[in-house]
Every structure is written in C-alpha cells, then in structure tokens.
Amino acid sequence: MMEEIDFILDSSEESMKGSLSHLEKEFLNIRAGKASPAMLGGVKVDYYGAQTPLSQVANVNTPDARTLTVTPWEKAMLQPIEKAIMIANLGFNPMNNGENIIINIPALTEERRRDLVKQAKAEAEDAKIGVRNARKDANTEIKKLEKDGTSEDVCKKAEDDVQELTNAYIKKIDDLLAHKEAEIMKV
Numbered sequence: 001m002m003e004e005i006d007f008i009l010d011s012s013e014e015s016m017k018g019s020l021s022h023l024e025k026e027f028l029n030i031r032a033g034k035a036s037p038a039m040l041g042g043v044k045v046d047y048y049g050a051q052t053p054l055s056q057v058a059n060v061n062t063p064d065a066r067t068l069t070v071t072p073w074e075k076a077m078l079q080p081i082e083k084a085i086m087i088a089n090l091g092f093n094p095m096n097n098g099e100n101i102i103i104n105i106p107a108l109t110e111e112r113r114r115d116l117v118k119q120a121k122a123e124a125e126d127a128k129i130g131v132r133n134a135r136k137d138a139n140t141e142i143k144k145l146e147k148d149g150t151s152e153d154v155c156k157k158a159e160d161d162v163q164e165l166t167n168a169y170i171k172k173i174d175d176l177l178a179h180k181e182a183e184i185m186k187v
Contacts, residue, residue, distance in 0.1 A: 001150045005142070005158045012138035012162055016169040019130030023173060026123045027180050030116050035062040035105045040070070045077065045084040054081065070094075070101040108184075116184045124177040128170055135166040 028038045037060040044051040045058075054060065058072040058081055072081055082101055085094045094101045108116070139159055146155040 001145065001154065004145060005150075005154065008138050008141045008145075009158065009161055009165070012134045013165055015134035015137070016131045016165060019127045019134070020169060020172055020176075022130070023123055023127035023176060027120065027176065030120055030123070030180065030184070034065045035068045035103075037062060037068070039090065039105075040068065040085065040088075043084050043088045043090075046080050047077070054084065057081065066105050066107075068092075068103040068105065070103070071099070072101075075099075113184055117181050120177060120180045120184065124173050127173050131166055131169045131173070135162055138162045 043054040058070045061069045082094045092103045142158045
C-alpha cells in the first residue's frame with residue numbers, strides 16, 4: 001500500500017512541477033520592457049511554403065535593452081521574416097537595412113504595464129488551478145485506496161502530504177508572480 005501512496009504523491013508532485021514550468025514559460029512571453037529573443041518565440045516564417053519558427057531560419061540577438069536584431073541565414077528570407085513579424089501582431093515595427101532586421105522595442109506605458117500584470121496574474125491563476133487539480137486527483141486516488149482497505153491513518157497522512165505539496169507549489173507560484181510583477185512595473 002505504501003508504494004501506491006508514494007506513487008500517488010510522486011505523480012501529483014510531477015503534475016505540480018509541470019504547472020510551475022508552464023508558468024515560467026508563459027512568463028517569458030510577457031515582456032517587461034527589456035528586449036529579449038523570447039519575444040519573437042511565437043513568430044512563424046513562411047520558409048519555402050512551410051511555416052517554420054523564426055529561430056530556425058534566423059539568429060535573434062539583443063544588442064541592448066531596447067533593440068532586437070534578426071539576422072537571417074539566407075538573405076532571401078529578409079522580406080518573409082519582416083512580413084511574419086508584422087503578421088504576428090506583437091506591436092513591433094521592424095526595419096530592414098538589407099542585412100538585418102532591426103526592431104526597436106518601445107517603452108511600456110503605465111496602462112500597458114497594468115495590462116501585462118493582469119496577464120501575469122491570469123497565467124499564475126491558471127497554474128494554481130493546475131496545482132489544485134493535481135491535489136484533487138491525488139486525494140481521489142487516496143480515497144479509493146481507503147475504500148480498498150488501506151488504514152484511515154495512512155490515508156489521512158497521505159492527504160496531509162498532498163496538501164503540504166500543494167501549499168509549497170502555490171507559494172512558489174506566488175513568489176514567481178511577485179517577481180514578474182516587480183519586473184513589469186519597474187520603469
């Protein structure tokens with residue numbers, strides 16, 4: 001019986017870790033005023049008829065905190081990359097100098113910062129929902145074990161362990177959110 005409970009705890013923790021890592025990836029897409037190659041992560045370029053991620057047809061760099069440069073591996077890709085960045089509707093105005101595409105990142109307005117904080121809070125709430133769902137699934141499995149004859153004390157201890165895990169991951173999510181919020185609101 002203990003192996004089953006350990007398995008339930010491990011799988012719920014794995015699921016909670018998944019929610020946390022997904023949140024970290026989503027936070028990378030929320031820009032905080034500084035230029036980052038991750039800002040163009042979702043851009044798909046028409047590469048000879050196939051929609052290809054920008055990172056597979058060009059090099060994206062950040063020479064300074066307000067500029068992104070995109071250097072295509074083939075000169076013929078300049079126009080399609082520029083078009084793809086426009087289509088992605090990221091609010092950027094790419095400039096083509098014949099060699100690179102240069103994107104100046106505009107400073108965030110106060111209103112835009114608040115919107116980004118709202119977006120970050122929504123992503124954090126989604127991650128918390130994922131953690132709570134993992135808790136619910138684990139508790140359901142523990143209840144099944146209890147019905148199948150596992151002692152009540154063992155099941156109660158397992159439920160307490162699941163709750164401790166849940167609290168730990170919710171705290172990690174809150175810490176990540178607080179850090180991201182400070183990063184966004186810093187001018």
